[in-house]
Amino acid sequence: MSHPCLRCGACCATFRVSFHWSEAQPDNPDGPPAELVMPLRRHELAMRGTEGSHPRCIGLRGSIGVDGHCGIYPNRPSVCREVEPSWEFGRHSPQCDKGRMAHGLKPLTPEDWAMQPVLLPAVDQVPLEAAPLPALDALPPAYAEPPPSPDAGPLLS
Template sequence: MTTFCTTCGACCAAFRVDFAREELLSEGGPVPDGLTVPVTGRVMRMRGTDHAPPRCAALVGTIGTEARCGIYEWRSSPCRELEPGSDGCLRARRCHGLPALPESF
């Protein structure tokens, strides 16, 4: 996790996070079941990410100040795939009024 990720948290409060049921801890994956809600028989969602505004139940802290994923080591695949500085990261930061990351982060 980069330094920016431990103070940002914008991605945890900008997107709906859906993933395969097989990623649940009870199914042999890393994601704690209690932080999820079922979408279909095969798709789960991180609790809170379907709220308006979204905020993942695993997000700890204040966005843009000191924020982090409380289950970073056990996060779902969509969260693992979102790269710092990516288009998705920058969209989330803009959504929360945060500046783009520096080129050399």
């Protein structure tokens, strides 16, 4: 099962992505690239494409609901980092639901995060006598437990 966000992208095409100008500074290697942002207000920038009434972030790749995903994920703005997919961490996310429903997608459910069983290849059981373990007294000295110090006090167990 792939992460639901890797085939969604609805939040990138629903909300205006605005943030403090300092996030897109050249000395911030984790921030969004300066060429992908535009001035919004005195202290705010916005991701290009999200400033209008029909937002679509310039960082969005793919088709919404099919293979939509963030193309600058490691460098996404803080506001994007704060949007959690519904139920990924056991919590509902109204923003995620609103974005998905705006594009005709059903909200995520806890079942979307259910673990899929992993099938392992069949392996014959190895009999214990076929792979003897070394005796503890045969371990190299580096693994031997040092004797307790005389002034160490009582041992806790």
